[in-house]
Amino acid sequence: MDTTVMLPPRPDRRWTLAQQLGIDTAVVRFWGEEEWWEYDTLVRTKNRFKDHGFSLDVVEDRPPMEKTVLGKEGRDEEIATVKQLLRNMGELGIEVYCWVWTELPVGVPRTSDSIPLRGGSLTTGYDHRDMEGAGPHPEAGITEEELWDNLQYFLDEIVPVAEEAGVKLALHPDDPPISPVRGVPRLVTSLESFERILEMHPSPNHGVTFCQGNFAAMGEDVPEAIDRLADDIHFVHFRDVEGTPDSFVETWQDEGPTDMLATMRAYEAAGFDGPIRPDHVPKMAGEDDREEAHAGYTDMGRLFAVGYMKGLMEQAADEPSLDDRRN
Template identity: 75%
Template structure:
């Protein structure tokens, strides 16, 4: 397994910290970059990572797909962009595409980013009661059956392209993993639903981003879920939460309910050998918000998490 960090597409202090930590796998998200899926943009980004000594293995972003998720006019044009992304990734040897099947305005939701934890560190959390006080999303009339139909249409179009390009598609869970949220159903909310989604295309290129915090919030046994999804896991978000889908808080990596060593051993048991990155860390003393740095992605907690991951990797060998 390769310790990884999510980094911006151009070098900054986070790149330097990643190199100092011995991170061996790069994950990119294109904050504020237009048309980032085009070949030349991906080429320059891939080569920046390579020149810095951190191979780029994962694109963790998604072109606009609102019409695709909702099954509206314009989805074929959006899907054509995803196909172009996959083909360009294949040409450049970027192995994994992490994506979500969620309408963006009700994507990842948190209702607090300042919950006190040990030593005055601050963590994020979600309370469904507060979230549901918001107005319903404008597309709240879509049904779960329609979302399943739209997902199958999308996969029928893109999985063959991923196979041809040699790129792994790794579907991230809905966050929070419950349905509906603000009136919009969600599909990627349980291990059972994951197995149904994977059965739509029995292809090794159609797999999972195993975000441990979401699986913990599903109130499932995380090591057992890893073994159920097995060799369809292409990418790991290593984190933990305490609570239920309706009400949970992020935890320090060493202070949550999940047996993290057992999870690491489960990845080895199923043969996973890909990138594994920390996710959603607490904010520590003296850390100020910087432009482009979101709650859960400040530096000091990620330094702790990478060290913790590397220790678990050694212990699980």
């Protein structure tokens, strides 16, 4: 496994911290960049990372896809942009594309960013009743069946391009894993829905971003879910939550209900050797006055999470296999 972190496309303090942590692979999200899927932007970004000692392994962002998700006129033009992105990534050797099948104005909602945890650290949470108080979303009329049809259309167009380009598609669960949100159905809300989606266009290039917090919120046994999806996991988000899909709190990685060492053992047993990054950490003391200290992506919590992950990975890797223990 390659411990990595999400970084902006241009060097800043976060790049320096990643280097000091011994990280040499990067996940990029193109905050503030226009038409970042163009080859010129991607090649400069890849080389910028390379010049600073990083291999750019994952693009975790999405070109406009609202018309595609909703099946509206103009979706073919949006899909053409995604194809362009995949071909450019393949040309540049960027291996993993993390994407979501969500109508983005609903996005990744949270209803609080100031829930106290240990020592006064602050975390985010979700309460479905509060979210529904905003009233129906403008696209609330779409049906679940329409979304499934639209997803099939998208996969049939995009998976062959990913295969040709040598890029791994890594679908992220809906966050929160609940449907509907403000009247808009969501599809990627259970282990069974993931398995259905993978069967819609089977391919070694069509796989999963295994976001542990989402699978925990689904009520799944997370190590068992890793085992079920083992051959299809291309990317991992290492986090945990406490609660249910309609009411949960994001926890410190070492303080949630999931046995995190067991998840590392499950990845080892599955032979997963791809990128894994911490996700959604609490805000710690002294981080309120920094522009990048928005909820879930502050630096100090990520430093803790990376160290914790590395320790768990070393322990899981050093343990004898089940076959060795039997002998």
